Amino acid sequence: MPIHFAKGQDAGVPIWFVEAGELDARLPQWPQGTAAAIQMAQFAGKAGETLMVPGPDGRMVAVLFGLEAPQARNRDPFLVGKLVTTLPAGVYRFANASHDDRLAALAWLLASYRFTRYKAQRAELPQLEVPRGLDGAQLEEIAAGVFLARDLINTPANDMGPVALEAAAVQLANKYQAKLEVIRGKALLAQNLPLIHAVGRAGAQEPRLVDFIWGREDAPKVTLVGKGVCFDTGGLNIKPDAGMLIMKKDMGGAASALALASMLMQAGCDIRLRVLLPIVENAISSDAFRPGDIYPSRKGLSVEIGNTDAEGRLILADALALADEEAPQLLIDFATLTGAARVALGPDLPPFYTMDDSLAAQMAQFAIAVNDPVWRMPLWEPYDRLLDGKISDLNNISGGPFAGSITAALFLRRFVEKAKSYVHFDLYGWTPSARPARPEGGECQSVRMLYALLLAKYGAKGQIA
Ligand code: BES
Ligand code: MN
Ligand code: ZN
Numbered sequence: 001m002p003i004h005f006a007k008g009q010d011a012g013v014p015i016w017f018v019e020a021g022e023l024d025a026r027l028p029q030w031p032q033g034t035a036a037a038i039q040m041a042q043f044a045g046k047a048g049e050t051l052m053v054p055g056p057d058g059r060m061v062a063v064l065f066g067l068e069a070p071q072a073r074n075r076d077p078f079l080v081g082k083l084v085t086t087l088p089a090g091v092y093r094f095a096n097a098s099h100d101d102r103l104a105a106l107a108w109l110l111a112s113y114r115f116t117r118y119k120a121q122r123a124e125l126p127q128l129e130v131p132r133g134l135d136g137a138q139l140e141e142i143a144a145g146v147f148l149a150r151d152l153i154n155t156p157a158n159d160m161g162p163v164a165l166e167a168a169a170v171q172l173a174n175k176y177q178a179k180l181e182v183i184r185g186k187a188l189l190a191q192n193l194p195l196i197h198a199v200g201r202a203g204a205q206e207p208r209l210v211d212f213i214w215g216r217e218d219a220p221k222v223t224l225v226g227k228g229v230c231f232d233t234g235g236l237n238i239k240p241d242a243g244m245l246i247m248k249k250d251m252g253g254a255a256s257a258l259a260l261a262s263m264l265m266q267a268g269c270d271i272r273l274r275v276l277l278p279i280v281e282n283a284i285s286s287d288a289f290r291p292g293d294i295y296p297s298r299k300g301l302s303v304e305i306g307n308t309d310a311e312g313r314l315i316l317a318d319a320l321a322l323a324d325e326e327a328p329q330l331l332i333d334f335a336t337l338t339g340a341a342r343v344a345l346g347p348d349l350p351p352f353y354t355m356d357d358s359l360a361a362q363m364a365q366f367a368i369a370v371n372d373p374v375w376r377m378p379l380w381e382p383y384d385r386l387l388d389g390k391i392s393d394l395n396n397i398s399g400g401p402f403a404g405s406i407t408a409a410l411f412l413r414r415f416v417e418k419a420k421s422y423v424h425f426d427l428y429g430w431t432p433s434a435r436p437a438r439p440e441g442g443e444c445q446s447v448r449m450l451y452a453l454l455l456a457k458y459g460a461k462g463q464i465a
Contacts, residue, residue: 003109003143005136006091006127014095015063015083020045024192038064047072048079048436050086062086062095066079070099077371080104081111082436089124094131101131102139103371107437109143109241115154115441141266142451146170149252149259153429153442157231157248162205162279162303165228167253169277170211172258176265178214178273178332193322195303195314198295201282202235202288207280209319214265220458222264222326223419225319226257227312227335228279233270235308236290245337249442250312252429253334254279260447268461269454276323278315282308294392298322299415304389306397312337314396320415330359331419332450333412334427340404341426344377348431350445351377353409354423362453363423372449374425377406386409 006012016030023045027035028120034053037043041053045066055061068075077100077129085091098104108128114121130136143270152160152168166182173180185206188197193209200207210228229250233239239247261275289295293305295314299321303314312335323331341351352374354360360376386398386407394414398407405426416422425446434440 001290003112003140003147005105005109005130005140007089009129010093011171012091012127012129013063014067015092016095017067017098018045018064019067019069020024020047030064031055032458034062034064041257048082050083051081052087052105060088060090063092067099075099076436077103078107078110079436081107084111084126087126091125091127091129092131092192102134105131105134105136106139106142109139110146110437111439113147113150113439115151115292117151117155117159123237130422138267142263142448145186145259145266145447145451148411148443149255149447150442152255153249153252153284155231155248157281160248160251161230162200162203162208162228165230165254165277165279166208166210169254169258169275172262173212173214176214176260178212178265182208182210182214182247184208192298193318194278194295195297195318196278197234197419198233198289198293199282199311199314202283202285203281204283206279207278207315209322210275210277210279213272214261215272216270216461217272219270220330221274221326222271222330222454222458223274223276223323223328223332224257224260225276225278225316225323225331225333226254227316227333227337228249228277229312229315229336230279230281232282232311233284234307235284235311237308238284238433239309245302246430247427250282250336251279252427252442253312253425254338255442256334256425256427256444256447259444260450263447263451264454267455269450269452269458270461271458274323276319278319280311280315297334297415301393302389304392304395306395306399310396310408313408316412317415320412324418327418327420329420330347331416331422332425333423334425334446336429338405338408339425340408342428346403347428349373349375350425350427351375351405352377352423352425352446353377353406353413354421355379355465356423359421359423363449364454366453367449370448370452372446374446374449377409379409380406383407387411387414
């Protein structure tokens with residue numbers, strides 16, 4: 001799978017970006033025969049439209065690609081990714097500026113992703129020369145992080161159970177010499193992580209917590225927590241068939257945390273990074289946790305189980321409480337937490353929750369800059385009481401059909417106190433139907449935005465800010 005740009009400069013077939021309506025005026029720029037090719041193909045330069053221009057010997061000498069007007073409301077900054085599925089193998093280059101060359105080049109890489117573990121895919125893909133003035137290596141590292149998350153999410157649970165997901169985390173931690181600890185099975189009880197144990201104990205593979213630390217000890221502490229439910233049957237509150245179908249993706253939060261960690265470590269971001277992944281399978285067995293059970297949590301709050309399908313918030317509660325103990329500068333969690341988030345914002349726009357207004361504003365800015373959209377939703381205090389337990393400190397569900405993503409976020413927040421700043425992402429982690437640079441299947445959401453933000457905020461080692 002080529003996640004690399006083509007070597008060389010100016011040798012590839014030129015791709016000319018055009019907007020509808022400017023074809024005639026620009027004809028002199030293009031090779032001979034372009035006018036005839038435009039006419040023959042009735043090419044109008046509409047957004048996403050591609051024209052391959054043949055030379056005298058029939059070989060392709062140029063490509064014309066239609067872009068939306070820059071001010072178009074529904075402009076897709078990744079539209080250029082479409083070329084990867086349209087063009088034949090070969091080397092190409094941007095002949096003129098697109099609206100945003102950096103995003104267009106990244107879209108090219110992101111569109112080159114193929115999940116090949118179980119079925120061979122088209123091997124030879126078109127390759128792009130790094131557009132002038134761009135840091136190709138950095139774009140490749142970003143793409144590599146995204147591909148890691150997509151691969152982990154796409155791999156089905158029979159090959160991506162707790163053992164395999166732990167192995168993926170260990171491999172990454174080792175690559176960057178991170179300090180790693182894994183707590184498994186009964187040891188979770190001994191180490192006071194009772195909710196992770198309760199949720200995961202029915203799985204054939206033991207529940208576990210992966211914990212790794214990387215970077216300069218006195219650098220600002222940034223901690224990532226990711227929901228690692230390798231498969232979510234719903235537990236005894238079993239999901240209906242349609243709801244269970246893509247629940248291999250319920251470790252998408254852990255995959256996102258690993259993807260972001262890989263980008264930050266590769267870039268040498270000057271932070272003390274910690275990654276905490278509670279990893280379980282929400283399975284059904286005689287040992288499964290039940291509705292009505294009451295468990296202690298790491299923080300000391302007792303939790304009644306209103307629904308075993310609200311398992312993500314339980315394992316995150318213990319991981320967040322542990323993360324919070326060292327009062328990190330910034331605590332971020334990623335989780336495919338609620339169906340309600342999809343109802344509210346759809347699959348492509350993950351909600352985030354934070355009390356930190358300035359962080360929220362920065363995230364909104366970077367989200368647009370790197371085309372990794374996210375949307376703030378409120379930690380609406382008046383709903384917090386819905387989580388109060390009748391015979392326990394709290395219940396894991398709010399009881400009603402409303403505001404499911406908000407109440408899940410409020411549940412998590414009860415376990416965070418000391419972190420200077422905390423943000424929760426309720427991700428979908430999945431593209432239901434392909435769009436340019438976003439193939440159908442597992443998707444890495446919010447991570448490129450955070451990577452850009454964290455690099456801007458904390459810089460990289462050896463770099464003059
Ligand atoms: N993993 C699911 C959430 C989910 C479902 C994400 C579908 C993406 C698509 C989570 O564990 C879950 O089952 N949540 C329940 C919570 C409910 C029982 C309060 C939900 O959203 O229905
Ligand atoms: Mn669930
Ligand atoms: Zn789940």
